[in-house]
Amino acid sequence: MESTMQGSRIVSLNALASSPTSDRGDIAPIYIPPKERFLEFRRKPSRSRALTLGIIGALFFFGAWELGHYLTPDSAKKFLPSIGEVAAAGYTLFFERNFLHDVYISCWRIFVSFMAAAAVGVPIGILMGSFANIRALLNPTLTAWRYLPAASFIPLLLVWFGPTDQAKIALLFIGVIFFLISLILDNTCAVQKELVEAGLTMGASRFEILKGIVVPAALPAVFDSMRNMIAVSWTYLVIAEIVGAQDGIGAVMMRAGRFLNVDVIMAGILTIGALGVITDLIFRGISALLFPWNVDRRS
Known part of the structure; x- marks a missing residue:
């Protein structure tokens, strides 16, 4: 009896193993991921791939620069110096001409002016974004001021301050200041209305809603706007140091321009660019520490 049952089990197992339908059902198909294309919408590359692409882009830029130098006629090469010549000029500036002091002065002017602009612009932008009457009162005038070039104020500032x-x-x-206020206004207006309405429903005062709901919700975007605007501040540095400056990166570049020292000018430009990148990295690091959830959301 037992041998008969064991024999039937063996037969059924053999029949199941030999069934083509069972083969197709039990073996999972092999997944072949689609080939990653270079142009993909909203696909973030891996860290190693992003680093590789960044290095390739930098090499392409410096390669084009060096190629342009060698294709320039010998009589005009001084107007487009090579990478080595600019690097040598930068070395001379930092180690023989006390250029580090000029860098310090320029950084001091940038950060003092920007902190003053943030201290004024951030509260005004938040108030304008929170209360429509304040926005109606200030926005038309501030919008008009955005279209006035900052360089046009140089004669007036020289009269006032020398x-x-x-x-x-x-x-x-x-x-x-005026662009920063506009960005902060947009950041505050982007706060979800449901959050404010929930606060009003629970009986919170206007100050409590502003302090406990609007400001915390808008602060990550506000910090990003500040990071973007300090980059704009660096672009105005040479204009600010163009008149009557005895020190600073812009003053060094202007003195070099009088003697056609293009390598010194380009070394100053690269220094400003490097300082701007360092400033951006500092802001990104602080933002990641203060608002880690915002980093996760944007990644």
Whole structure:
């Protein structure tokens, strides 16, 4: 009896193993991921791939620069110096001409003016984004001021302050403040209305809603706007230091321009670019520490 049952089991197992339908059902198909294309919408590359692409882009830029130098006629090569010549000029500036002091002065002017602009612009932008009457009162005037070039204030600032640091800081302040207010206004208006309505429903006061709901919800975007605007502040540095400046990166570049020292000018430009990148990395790092959830959302 037992042998008969064991024999029937063996037969059924053999029949199941030999069934083509069973083969197709039990063996999972092999998944072949689609080939990753270079142009993909909203697909974030891996860290190694992003680093590789960044290095390739930098090599392409410097390669084009070096090629342009060698294709330039010998009589005009001084107007487009090679990478090595610019690097040598930068080395001379930092180690023989106390250029580090000029870098310090320029950084001091940038950060003092920007902190002043943020101290004024962030509260005004948040208030305008929170209360429509304040927005209606200030926005038309502030919008018009955005279209005034900051460089047009140089003669007026020289009359008011003379060729002093106050004039340079004021110019950097004017170049940032109105655009910063506009960005903060947009960041505040982007806060979900449901959050404010929930606060009103629970009986919170206007100050409590502003302090406990609007400001925390808008702060990550506000910080990103500040990071973007300090980059604009760096672009105004040479303009601010163009008149009556005895020190600073812009002053060094202007003196070099009088003697056609293009390698020194380009070394100054690269220094400003490097300082701008460092500033951006500092802001990104602080933002990641203060708002880690925002980093996860954007990644």
